[in-house]
Amino acid sequence: MIGKIVKGIGGFYYVKTAEKEIIECKARGIFRKENLKPYIGDDVEISVQNGKGNIEKILDRKNLLIRPPVSNIDILVIVVAAKDPKPDLFLTDKLILNAEIAGIKPIICINKSDLDKADDIVEIYDKAGYEVVLLSAKNEKGSENKIMPLIKGKTTAFAGLSGVGKSTLLGVITGVEKETGEISEKIKRGKHTTRHVELIEMDDGGYVLDTPGFSSFEVTQIKAENLQDYFPEMKNHIGECRFKGCSHINEPDCVIKDLVNDGKISKSRYESYKTIYEKLKSVKEWEN
Ligand SMILES: Nc1nc2c(ncn2[C@@H]2O[C@H](COP(=O)(O)OP(=O)(O)OP(=O)(O)O)[C@@H](O)[C@H]2O)c(=O)[nH]1
Ligand SMILES: [Mg+2]
């Protein structure tokens, strides 16, 4: 039987079959040995004996993200709160970058617009060429209509810091509210903070995935020299600098630095580029 992994809890994987039946499965030990861990979103071949499912094979993946841990998605909606928690643009840029590397379309969703209009953040990502949606999942009627047309029929994962409102937004989109909660002042996380990734099927044939918030991770899967290829606002200018192979950091007559100084490329995006570039430079070959 073929199915899709829609949820994973405590070593069990929940596989949805073509008949929309959910079968609880174990992954055979071999996956651990081969370092082929099943991910939510994987299409898998399963066998069922005495009501117990077993994942036999993971079918070819279209793509895989480790942060958040999902496979076969079309769109990554990166949710940023205009306020509470404070926007983390570096994390946002890393999430965007991971999507770009995996060939997944990023969309920036700025939530909690009732608390702040976040003009500066809208401008940063607009300028970079990304689709930006500003809404308030909790306090704006019909906010889901701003995002639904962009993800219709697609498989979309929602990622971002804990407490930005991913689950609230998904509740509005799917009409099912769960796992959202007031932010506890002490730990600054939603009280009902999402603990696992879950794939929810929509009426239009698309899927949406809630994911737990996380705050930091490293990008390591590319070489520093290739980083510019994944920043769309830089990509169009490759080769225009005075030096061939310009890293856009210390070289003179650098078109990218000029664009940053002229305000055509956002400073915060450029700062993220520089920080990630330096980090990638320091990654040893064997780590790559
Ligand atoms: N003011 C305001 N609060 C919101 C909005 N959307 C969500 N919240 C609140 O923000 C808090 C966190 O929301 P969640 O949806 O649980 O956040 P999350 O991103 O799923 O958090 P994790 O599951 O921990 O990653 C809750 O108290 C929500 O009610 C909004 O548009 N405006
Ligand atoms: Mg959540």
Ligand SMILES: [Zn+2]
């Ligand atoms: Zn340059």
